[in-house]
Structure formats: C-alpha cells, structure tokens
Amino acid sequence: MGGKRKGRESKGLEGEEDNMADGGYRSSNSNSGHGNVDSNAKRQLLPSMIKNKEKRSAVHAKLKHQKKLEKRKKIKARDAAEKRALELGEEPPSRKIPRTIENTRELDETICKPDDDELFAGNDADEFSSILKQEQTPKVLITTCRFNSTRGPAFITELLSVIPNAHYYKRGTFDLKKIVEYAKKRDFTSLIVVHTNRREPDGLIIIGLPDGPTAHFKLSRLVLRKDIKNHGNPTSHEPELVLNNFTTRLGHRIARLLQSLFRVEPNFRGRRVVTFHNQRDFIFFRHHRYIFETKEVKQADLEGEVAKVSKAEKKSQEKTIVRLQQFGFPPATRPKYGIVEVLMWQKDGLQSALIGQEKHQFQMPNKECGPRFTLKLISLQHGTFDSKGGEYEWVHKPEMDTSRRRFFFERRGL
Template identity: 35%
Template sequence: MLRRNIRLRREYLYRKSLEGKERLLYEKKRKIREALEEGKPIPTELRNEEAALRQEIDLEDEQTAVPRSHIDDEYANAAERDPKILLTTSRDPSSRLVQFVKELKFIFPNAQRINRGNQVISEIVETCRTYDFTDIIMVHEHRGEPDGLVVCHLPFGPTAYFGLLNVVTRHDIKDKKSVGTMSEAFPHLILHNFSTKLGQRTANILKHLFPVPKPDAKRIITFANQSDYISFRHHTYEKTGGPKSIDLKEVGPRFELRLYQVKLGTVDQSEAQNEWVIRPYMNTAKKQKILG
C-alpha cells in the first residue's frame, strides 16, 4: 500500500509538471483554430508546426480540446461516489470541542468520528487512504473554544485551513423553539457570494463534502460569504399552508469561517506547495475582496 501511494503521488506530480507545456501547446492550437475560422493566414511563428498541430486538432473532441489541470484531477472522481469523511480533533480535546464535533458529524453525511488519542497526522492520513476516505476534517481549539478547522481532500489534496469564529452549538442557541430535530437527510447547499477565482476554489472544496441530495429533501445548509467571513447556517423547512407559506427552523450549530491558507497537498505534507496564504497587508485593504 505504501509503494502504491508513493507511485500515485509521483504520477500526480509528473502530470502537474506537464501543465506548462500543455498550456503552451493549447495556445498554439488556439491561434491556428482562430486563423482557420476567420480565414486569416497562419501566424509566421507557427508555420513550421502547422501540419502537426492541425493533425492534433482533427483528433480532438470536447473532452480533450481544453487541457486539464491538477485542480481538475483533485476532484475528477468526486461525482462517482458519495464523500466519506473522517472527523477528529486536536489531542486532549475539551468537553465543548467534543460536543461541537459530535454535532458536525450530523452536518456532514457519511462522516465518522474518531478520538485522536496519540495518533500522529501521518498515521491518520495513511489509515484514511487505506479505507477509502475522501476527506479529513480536523477541529482545533484554544482554551476550550473551537478556533480552527482543517479540510483535507484525499488522496492528493488540496488542504484548506480555516479559522473558526463565533461558534454557537445547538444547545447554546437562545431561541429553543427554533431548534428542531437533527435530520440526517442529504442537505441542499446554498453557496453565496463566492465570485472570485479563490472564492470558487473555496466553494468547490466545501461543496464536495456533501453528496447529491434528493429533490424533496427539506434540509438546507448555507455557506454565505460576506467580507471574506463565511457564515455557516443549518435549517430545515416545512410547508405549512399555501404554496408560498414555509416554516423555517434553525437546527444549528452556527459559526463563521475565515480562510487563511490553501495547500496543494495533504495535511501531513509539510513540503507541499502553498496555493494561497493570507498576508498581513490583506487585512488593511478594506476594498479588496478575496473570496467575492
């Protein structure tokens, strides 16, 4: 199993190294396509390669015309099966953190929770690969208050690091009447205001934690971005009368996420390349929207 993982990782890095060459070849073929469609002469710098490039163009279809990136490979098989998530915490968690992780287990369908104990991260990642888990979610705390959440996609990444703020568990919600029972149906997702390239990347990481719901599911999970703080809300709804009469109940928990790093690798790979890291000056740029 270890040799297989090493081989797969090597193949993944090799495909990633070819992206620059594939992008350059794609640009050459794009220029030739445009020249042929518009009836213009072939660019001078491409005339020596015209015959070979036109032969490749004739053999392409919709799937192969546009080069794929390593980001496409990360979630290439996501639609083939439902996600399988492992939930764990930092070592020696407080009772509040344990309670919060138990509630997260119901948030993410097909999630399994384990006690961290003395296990190191590399052992956890290797175990998850062995048992075909698709993601690992780790929750951290500071002085008994949950303050960090790590989402690691397997087998190759990416890994997103979030700060956790304003955590309110189900039993801490003041309006007890609004707290309904915890449904385990696959939820519908609402992803709001993830308009930038990094925002779309973040939304892609979050949405692949959830399987496809049934059309009649009455459970809604919302990730709403405002000023780069992602608000998480969990509701259920029921039709109470006419077609426009709906009773909306907050089930909880609720919290805010703040993205501060995306890494091109798994959580155990300290040498993995950073795709994006928040910088100190980003906090002072009030007009700059990172996610949307």
C-alpha cells in the same frame, strides 16, 4: 488663585464655543496680518481640543444636534420633491446610491465568468471531479487535535448530524500525517480536524483525500444547537447545499472543497438546507429545515388589510406599496409562497382584489437546526497536510489587509 483661574478658563471656553458657532476659529491677536488670519481660519476648533470635560461634551452634543437637523431638512426636501413629481405625473428624481464597501470593492481579473471555458476545463481535472461527477461517494473522517476540550465533542456530534457519511475517530497521540495515510487506505475522501484552544473550538482543517488540497480555517462565533432559541431537529435525509458569493478563482476552489463533503443528489423530501454564505471573506455556516404550512385567511382578515391601507391613504396622497401574501391558490394545487409587492393607487381597486370568498395563505417558516459558526481562511496548501515542506497556494498575510475594500473570495468583476 484657584477661583480666578477657573473663571478665566470658563471665559476662554465660552469664547471658543462662540467662535465655533460662527463656523471658524477667531484669532486672539486682532493686529496680526492676513497670513495669520488665513491660517487660523483654516484651523477649526474640534471638541477634542477642549480640555474641560463638561464643556467638551456640551459642544459635541450641540454639533450632533445641528447635523441631525440638517439631515432632517434634506430628507423633508427630498420627500417634498418626490411628492411634487408624483402629483404632476412626472418621474421622481432618482435617489443617490450610498457608497459602501460592497459597491466600491476593488476590481479583480480572476473573477469567474459563466463563459470561462478554461475554468470548466480545470474543474474536470481537479481533485474533486470524481466526487462531484458522482463517480465516488463522499466519506468523511472527523477527528480532533491532541488536547481536546469540553465543547469539542459536542461540536463534532453536531457535525456528524450535518455531514452525511461522516465518521468520528479519536485522535489519541497519533501524528496527523499517519492519520492521513490511515484515511487513504480506508477510502475516505475528506479529513476534518477540529482544533481547540482554551476549551473552545477555534480552528478547522479540511483535507481532501487522496491528493489534497488542505485548507486551514479560523473558526469563531460557535453556537451549538442547544443554545439556539426555538431550534429544530435535523432528520437523516441528505441535505441540500447552498454556496453563495464564491466568485473568484480562489473562492471557487474553496467552494468545491466544501461541496466535496456532501453528496451531489440531495433528498428534497427532508427539506434540509446547509448554507455556506461568503461575505467579505467570512464564510457563515447555517443549517435550516423549512416547513410548508397552509393557513386559511377569512373575510374579516381581508377587510382588516383594506382598513390598514385606507388609513395609510389618509396620511399621504402618494402611491402605497402594500406587502401582502399571495392569495388564490387552494391547498390541492402546487404550493406558492412568498411576498408580493402590489402597487395600489385606489382603495376600490384594493377592495375588489381582496374581498371575496375565503382564500388560502401559504407560509414557509424556517427552523434553524444548528450549529452556527463562522470560518475565515488562513491558508490553502497544495496536496495533503505538510507543515514543513508543503507548497502553499494561498496564505493570508498582514500585508494583504492594507485596504478594507480588497477581498479574495468575492470581488467585483471588470
């Protein structure tokens, strides 16, 4: 009985695979009416509907291979059309822009615009105006939660090296409200509380003093300096601050809160950069130190670049986009760096542009100094920390996550 049953199942599965190759589902009852045929035609056999594991994986692999072949055919047809247009001297057909979460994000009326006078008037009267106008020097107090962990002090040590004029105080058994009053009396402008759980820092509370606001962040993906490969060591110079993609009113307020931790006038000789990059409401923190290097490029290296381009020309008749470093700036002049796209149509023109006297090539490698972590805003409270009677400006709720294209720090404008 078992062998006959397996035989019937295998025959039935083979029939299902044949039906799937034909592009639909064949009805077992040939005498049924048109209504049954139409309903069965609408129903396509999916690999998940096959109970046999081996047959299911085989059908899935076959479908995947067919999709790959179709995609390859489309790419070849598109490249052939572009090549034909270039040979005829016409403009190639424009490529379709893929739909992503970034370019299909929801519109937002609270987007910050450069000509928004109301926004700039509010900036002159908010809690951070005295610091950002250089009327007051930032002074930061850093502490922990009551139950500290082993990685907490190491993380705080690196925060002290990143934030200038920052001081660490042990929490002990003091209440956070008493610590806020203590910091106000000693002219601190900000208070940072590092929260830890299960021996790992998992939260960050930033309180603006003396009038707030209080921002509670979830901290994740912490990587200390010692765990970063080929890391650099920071200096005592004032860092340069970079804030990216804080375009809404809420994002603008969070950016000013983060900006109030650092002095407005950085020391560019130190070549230190602190970056808060917002992407999809996740704030990525990076700390780098860049270095200028001058490197001589000799005749043999330039001829090697020409050989690479000539080899590429043999493969295709299309124009070749050659990415080269900028040449022709001696070390005594102002340093220029970066990669330039040079559109080359003839090999002779490239040779005349490259082959000559010895050139100088400028590079700017970055050394990450750490730490590296990610922040996610949980709540923004008006005033200093008050968990019971405080007024919240913004609180993240699960009901807000109904759309994957809705963001609160960075949105597409009208």
